[in-house]
């Protein structure tokens with residue numbers, strides 16, 4: 001069981017049926033991620049990177065093929081079972097941060113904790129997570145609009161870690177940040193990797209990809225290389 | 228957390244929330260106010276049924292010539308005829324002919340006008356109830372209604388005076404106080420009345436050339452009452468009657484009650500339609516606001532779903548929002564109706580205390596439940612729509 005890949009894609013395709021014809025966002029992709037690995041995915045725009053991440057993240061289902069999370073196929077899962085996976089085993093970090101604008105930084109991190117463990121005092125853990133990503137304590141009651149991009153991304157990393165996920169999915173986590181901020185965020189992700197976390201990250205930036213153990217190149221929905 | 232998100236969204240869009248609430252406030256107000264007023268009326272009518280529904284009130288029609296004078300009333304012969312018609316139906320009845328008019332009366336220094344009644348001492352106990360004192364005897368004893376006594380600070384033994392038929396002042400003693408019947412009654416409305424013997428009445432008002440002003444017939448079985456109604460009508464107004472004119476107008480309390488019931492039913496249908504329309508308008512407004520809310524928060528829903536929020540929780544979040552609009556709106560609607568209905572009731576002649584009956588007050592929970600249900604139903608489709616958004620697509624909208 002421990003040897004089973006955390007994520008395994010077997011012959012996965014995603015087809016969008018458009019008026020102009022079928023679009024293969026993913027074309028028979030085979031790919032797996034082992035526990036503790038840090039995998040980067042690179043490729044041109046529209047090559048299917050986000051589609052791939054959404055599949056792994058149980059946000060979307062493939063047209064054909066099988067996805068296994070911790071060795072269990074998600075093919076026949078109901079929406080609730082997929083949601084449970086997102087809640088318990090996956091942490092998302094997005095390019096646009098995707099914090100909930102109605103909630104404060106603190107509450108954004110607290111939210112998954114309440115979802116997973118119920119309504120009780122999570123302040124210890126929330127503060128610990130925020131400290132871990134270097135988020136300044138005096139900003140905890142601020143809403144996302146009052147925070148810089150870098151600060152928002154820190155909060156979103158803390159939120160992704162809140163449910164203690166099996167793996168983290170980062171879709172261009174530094175895409176909206178300047179290079180200084182990018183480096184800081186990558187340092188945090190790299191630290192997480194060193195602590196034994198499993199990460200899958202999409203990036204355009206070769207420098208960012210340097211942090212990964214392995215880089216997968218994708219083009220037109222197909223994996224064309226690995227380095 | 229889900230609840231607090233719903234709350235915050237409502238707060239964030241205060242103006243929109245309040246606008247959508249106005250619809251439900253008006254709808255619930257319409258239901259409650261109209262319902263309360265008509266319930267108050269029905270209650271009052273129901274009391275009247277139990278108190279005085281066993282009554283036929285006979286009024287004379289047409290003029291008579293008595294000793295060269297024209298007058299309106301029932302003669303002794305009319306009374307005998309009516310009684311014999313009544314007897315043909317049942318032995319168990321009460322028939323009371325009486326005099327009644329309005330008459331100036333001096334109480335202390337004030338000159339007022341009161342409704343005065345004259346009837347046989349033996350008949351009094353069948354028509355009115357004493358709360359204190361004794362029945363009047365002779366030419367200078369009267370009993371007065373509770374309300375009249377209170378308004379004019381009269382007690383047992385108090386004196387009031389009239390200008391008699393022959394021009395002399397007649398001072399009378401209050402020997403009894405009658406229980407209030409309320410203004411809605413088929414018998415004698417006692418509240419602001421003065422009642423005495425026929426002897427007293429003759430000296431104070433005159434005897435109307437020996438013609439009675441009204442006759443009340445009571446029977447204890449409603450079916451008998453209908454038969455008496457028929458028999459009297461036949462005898463006095465039908466072919467048996469020698470002159471061709473109708474001489475009696477008969478007011479049957481049961482028939483009147485039926486008419487009243489019909490009016491109440493009609494008005495309750497009307498009320499229901501009006502309230503239904505206003506609630507429908509409110510429902511459309513709320514659905515609209517909720518759809519807007521879903522549209523605006525599509526991205527948020529996508530994010531919530533991506534980090535493990537279940538469909539059912541998204542559904543709940545929007546239903547909380549709709550429910551909260553409904554709850555607050557209907558509480559305001561009910562509160563408004565609690566202020567307005569008693570005013571209406573009092574304008575329409577009911578006591579303020581008519582508010583405090585079970586059937587009136589039951590509109591409070593009813594209004595809140597109806598408002599809540601309408602809002603939840605209106606929110607159901609938008610909430611369902613939000614819950615079934617595709618998370619990936621939802622997240623990519625701006």
Ligand SMILES: Nc1ncnc2c1ncn2[C@@H]1O[C@H](COP(=O)(O)OP(=O)(O)OP(=O)(O)O)[C@@H](O)[C@H]1O
Pocket residue numbers: 016023024025043044045046047048049050051052
């Ligand atoms: N909902 C959709 N309907 C139709 N086509 C879609 C949809 N989502 C994605 N696609 C198509 O699938 C392909 C892959 O899209 P995807 O978003 O995965 O690309 P990407 O590699 O993430 O690109 P970028 O680097 O610009 O983010 C594209 O050609 C895109 O047009």
Ligand SMILES: [Mg+2]
Pocket residue numbers: 049050051
């Ligand atoms: Mg992408």
